[in-house]
Amino acid sequence: MTEVQMVAGLVAAVIGVLGYVPYLMGIVQGAVRPNPVSWMIWALLGVVSLAGQIDGRAGLAAAVTAVTTAGCALITVLGLKGTSLRSSWSALSRTDRACLAGALVALALLVTLRDPATAVILSNAVGVIGFIPTVGKVLQDPRGEGISVYAAAAVKFLLAIVAVQEWSVTTWLYPALCSVEEIAMVTIILIARHRTSGKPRESVLSDELHKTLRGCSQGMAKP
Numbered sequence: 115m116t117e118v119q120m121v122a123g124l125v126a127a128v129i130g131v132l133g134y135v136p137y138l139m140g141i142v143q144g145a146v147r148p149n150p151v152s153w154m155i156w157a158l159l160g161v162v163s164l165a166g167q168i169d170g171r172a173g174l175a176a177a178v179t180a181v182t183t184a185g186c187a188l189i190t191v192l193g194l195k196g197t198s199l200r201s202s203w204s205a206l207s208r209t210d211r212a213c214l215a216g217a218l219v220a221l222a223l224l225v226t227l228r229d230p231a232t233a234v235i236l237s238n239a240v241g242v243i244g245f246i247p248t249v250g251k252v253l254q255d256p257r258g259e260g261i262s263v264y265a266a267a268a269v270k271f272l273l274a275i276v277a278v279q280e281w282s283v284t285t286w287l288y289p290a291l292c293s294v295e296e297i298a299m300v301t302i303i304l305i306a307r308h309r310t311s312g313k314p315r316e317s318v319l320s321d322e323l324h325k326t327l328r329g330c331s332q333g334m335a336k337p
Contacts, residue, residue: 123174123277126270130181133266134188140260141192147258149251150193151210155217155244157186162224163237163288173279175289178270182292185263210247217243233283241291249302256306264303268296 140146160183167176271293
């Protein structure tokens with residue numbers, strides 16, 4: 115592992131952790147209302163991808179995936195907190211249920227099939243399926259979704275690609291796809307908020323940057 119790969123991996127992991135702070139605080143405070151289906155799908159995809167990266171000797175890029183998987187799992191738990199399994203299932207829309215079922219089938223195939231080309235298609239499919247419920251929620255309630263976690267994740271995954279130790283489809287595919295998807299999500303949220311607020315896009319982006327920095331500083335200040 116080169117020095118550049120080590121630094122990129124460590125910085126990516128730190129950015130990943132800090133990126134979750136404002137989002138998690140928003141959930142606790144009730145300002146952020148995550149779609150648990152999306153985060154559950156991403157957590158499961160993270161587990162499968164992490165196993166493949168460890169097996170493929172991805173180096174510190176695997177640490178970034180581990181942070182991502184843990185963060186997604188925690189958000190899933192917080193999003194379902196205070197509700198029973200039965201009531202949570204009843205609250206899901208037909209789209210949410212279809213996305214969850216489709217993602218589970220694709221993940222099962224991803225685990226059992228060993229063809230790299232198939233892995234590319236299935237990983238991409240699961241990642242996109244995971245975004246569908248959240249995109250639908252953002253279009254209806256753009257203020258109920260935090261943006262910092264996606265912006266930080268985009269940077270985190272780009273750095274994770276640099277940190278890959280041995281290149282193969284199982285080591286670089288996951289961070290590459292995720293970086294594209296995170297950038298797309300940031301764009302969608304900004305556009306949705308711009309349309310509902312009436313503010314210039316530059317003003318919306320500036321407001322989100324200030325909120326993100328304030329949330330990170332508050333989270334780090336707590337013992």
